[in-house]
Amino acid sequence: MKVSTGRGPATVPAWLFTLDGYDSPLKRAAVNPSRLPVSPIEPLGQDVPTDVLAPLGGLAETAQDGRSLTVVTTHGSCDDGPAVKALETNRSVVLSASTTGSEDGPCTGELRGEKVPVELDRPLGERIVLDAFTGRPVPYGEWPVTAQSRS
Numbered sequence: 001m002k003v004s005t006g007r008g009p010a011t012v013p014a015w016l017f018t019l020d021g022y023d024s025p026l027k028r029a030a031v032n033p034s035r036l037p038v039s040p041i042e043p044l045g046q047d048v049p050t051d052v053l054a055p056l057g058g059l060a061e062t063a064q065d066g067r068s069l070t071v072v073t074t075h076g077s078c079d080d081g082p083a084v085k086a087l088e089t090n091r092s093v094v095l096s097a098s099t100t101g102s103e104d105g106p107c108t109g110e111l112r113g114e115k116v117p118v119e120l121d122r123p124l125g126e127r128i129v130l131d132a133f134t135g136r137p138v139p140y141g142e143w144p145v146t147a148q149s150r151s
Contacts, residue, residue: 012031055133060115066123068119069095072115082098085098
C-alpha cells in the first residue's frame with residue numbers, strides 16, 4: 001500500500017482484512033512507523049505572531065525536476081495571503097511561512113489553506129523539508145493533514 005511520509009509517498013507491505021458487509025478489504029501497514037529524527041532546528045513556539053511566522057499545512061507537491069515545491073499554508077480572512085521563504089542547506093530545506101498585509105480590527109476566526117509554490121536554488125534530492133515554526137518535517141499531503149506523517 002502507499003503511505004505518506006515526510007519525503008513523499010512510499011510503498012510498504014500491508015495486511016488486508018476482509019470484513020463482513022464490506023466490498024473491499026481493510027488495509028493496515030505491516031510495518032511500525034519509524035521514530036521521527038531529532039530536528040536540526042528548534043521550534044519558535046506559539047507566541048510568534050503569524051505575520052512573522054506560521055505553521056505549514058503540508059507538502060502538496062514536488063516538481064519532477066525537484067527545483068520547486070508546492071506547500072499548503074494557512075492564513076486568515078483579514079490578510080493579503082501567505083508567503084513562504086526557503087533556507088537551503090546541504091541536508092535540509094527549512095520553510096518559513098507567514099502572512100502578508102494583516103489588518104487591524106475585528107476579523108473572523110476562519111483559517112484558510114492555500115497552495116504556495118516555492119522555488120529552490122537546486123533540486124531537493126534527499127534533503128528533508130522542515131517547518132521553521134514547528135522544527136519538524138513538513139507532512140506530505142493536502143491540508144488539513146489528518147494523520148501525522150513519518151519520515
